[in-house]
Amino acid sequence: MDIDKLRYFCAIVQTGSMTKAAEILHISQPALSKAVKSLEEDFGDKLLVKVGRGLTPSPFGQRVADKASHLIDEIMNLPLLKEDLVEAPLRVATFEVFSTYFMGQTLSQKFADSKVSLLELVPGKIEEAILNNHTDIGITYLPVPNPNLDIKKVASIKMGIFGAGSNLKGKEVEDLDFVVPNIPLSGNPSKVKGLDGWPDHLFPRNIKYQESMMESALDLCRRGLCVGYFPEFVIKIHNLSVKKIFGLQEISLPSKFKSKKQDVFLVKRKSDNKNSYYKSLASELSKL
Numbered sequence: 428m429d430i431d432k433l434r435y436f437c438a439i440v441q442t443g444s445m446t447k448a449a450e451i452l453h454i455s456q457p458a459l460s461k462a463v464k465s466l467e468e469d470f471g472d473k474l475l476v477k478v479g480r481g482l483t484p485s486p487f488g489q490r491v492a493d494k495a496s497h498l499i500d501e502i503m504n505l506p507l508l509k510e511d512l513v514e515a516p517l518r519v520a521t522f523e524v525f526s527t528y529f530m531g532q533t534l535s536q537k538f539a540d541s542k543v544s545l546l547e548l549v550p551g552k553i554e555e556a557i558l559n560n561h562t563d564i565g566i567t568y569l570p571v572p573n574p575n576l577d578i579k580k581v582a583s584i585k586m587g588i589f590g591a592g593s594n595l596k597g598k599e600v601e602d603l604d605f606v607v608p609n610i611p612l613s614g615n616p617s618k619v620k621g622l623d624g625w626p627d628h629l630f631p632r633n634i635k636y637q638e639s640m641m642e643s644a645l646d647l648c649r650r651g652l653c654v655g656y657f658p659e660f661v662i663k664i665h666n667l668s669v670k671k672i673f674g675l676q677e678i679s680l681p682s683k684f685k686s687k688k689q690d691v692f693l694v695k696r697k698s699d700n701k702n703s704y705y706k707s708l709a710s711e712l713s714k715l
Contacts, residue, residue: 432466433495440492443481520546520553521566523641565694581709582691590654592676604653606644609637
C-alpha cells in the first residue's frame with residue numbers, strides 16, 4: 428500500500444476539503460481525487476462522504492485515518508533515527524550523587540565534544556529506563572538485577588557521617604539527628620531501603636528530616652540541624668565550594684560497621700557492547 432495515498436487521505440480528513448488538502452500537499456485536485464479513489468479500491472470500502480460543500484470520513488474511513496496518522500508519523504520519522512544517535516551518543520541515568528558531583532567534571536574532561544542525555548532516576552527506574560531503551564548506561568550503588576542487564580562493579584567509594592563540627596563534639600551516632608532521602612527503594616536484593624545506602628536494618632538511626640534532594644540535605648547539615656550519610660568525595664567537593672565556616676566534618680561510624688565503603692556499579696543492556704563511553708565512565712568512577 429502506497430504511504431503517499433494514506434498521507435493524502437489524512438490531509439483531506441484534517442482539512443475537510445479536497446481543495447485545501449491539494450493546496451497544502453502541492454498537488455492537483457484531480458491527482459488527489461485519483462489517489463483517494465485508488466485507496467478506496469485497495470480497502471474495498473468507501474473512505475469519504477460529502478457533507479454540504481465539504482468532505483468527512485465514513486465510519487470506516489475515520490478508523491483508517493486514526494490508525495494511519497500515527498503510522499505516517501512513525502514512518503516519516505525513520506530517517507531521524509540516525510540523527511538521534513548522533514545528537515545524543517552518550518545517554519546516562521543515575522541519581523544526584525553522581526549527576527551533580529561526578530558527571531559535571533567528567534563531561535568537561537572526557538566528553539567535552541560529545542552530546543549527552545542525562546536522566547536523574549532512582550534505582551529500579553534506572554534499570555527500567557535501560558530496558559526500555561530510554562537510556563544506555565546506568566550508574567548506581569544499589570542495582571536491581573535483571574536477566575537482560577549486565578551489572579558490573581567498577582568502584583568502591585568511602586562513605587561517612589558528616590555535619591557541622593560544633594554539633595558533633597562528644598556525641599555518639601545514636602545521639603545524632605539524621606537527614607535521609609525520602610525516596611523508598613524497591614527491587615534491590617539487599618536489605619538497604621534508603622537511597623543513601625545506610626543499613627537501617629543493622630543500625631537504626633534517629634531520622635529527623637527527609638529530603639528528596641541531596642543539596643537540600645547538605646544545607647540542613649550546614650545549618651547544624653542534623654547530620655547525613657554521604658560519600659566522602661561529595662563532601663570534599665562541597666567543602667571546596669563553600670566558605671570554611673560552612674564546611675562539614677566527619678564523625679566516626681559505629682565500630683561494628685562492617686564496611687565504610689559503597690560499591691558503585693555500571694549497568695547496561697547485555698546485548699550492548701562496552702563502548703568507549705562505558706569504558707571511560709568506568710575509569711573515571713574508579714578514581715573516586
